[in-house]
Amino acid sequence: MNKNEMRDVELIIGKILRIGVVVSAIVIVLGMILYLVNGGSGYADGQWPKRFGLMFQGIVQGKSYAVIMLGIFLLILTPVLRVVVSIYAFMVEKDRLYVYITTAVLVILIFAMVFGYNA
DSSP: OOHHHHHHHHHHHHHHHHHHHHHHHHHHHHHHHHHHHHTSOSSOTTOOOOSHHHHHHHHHTTOHHHHHHHHHHHHHHHHHHHHHHHHHHHHHHTOHHHHHHHHHHHHHHHHHHHHHHTO
C-alpha cells in the first residue's frame, strides 16, 4: 500500500469514527426527546430490554429507553468498525503480523460484548 492509499484508509477510519459518534448522539438525543414527550422510559420501573430483539421491538413501539440503548450500542459499535477497517488495511499492506494482532483484538471485542452483555 503506498502513502496515498494509507492516507485514504486513515481518512476512512476518521470518517467512520466521526459518523458513528454523530449518529449515535442523534439517536440518543431522539431517545431523550421521546422520554420527555412520553413522560417516561416506556418500561415498568427497573425493567429494560435485555436482548436485541426486545430492544428493536421497543424501538418500533416508540419506547424511549430502547432508542437510547440503540444509540449507546451504535457508540460501542463505532470502534469495532474501526478495527474491521484496520484489518482490511493491514491485509492490503500484506502485513500479516498486524492482521493477526488486529483480528485478535476484534475477537476479544466481540467476546467481551457477547459475554459481558449476558453477565
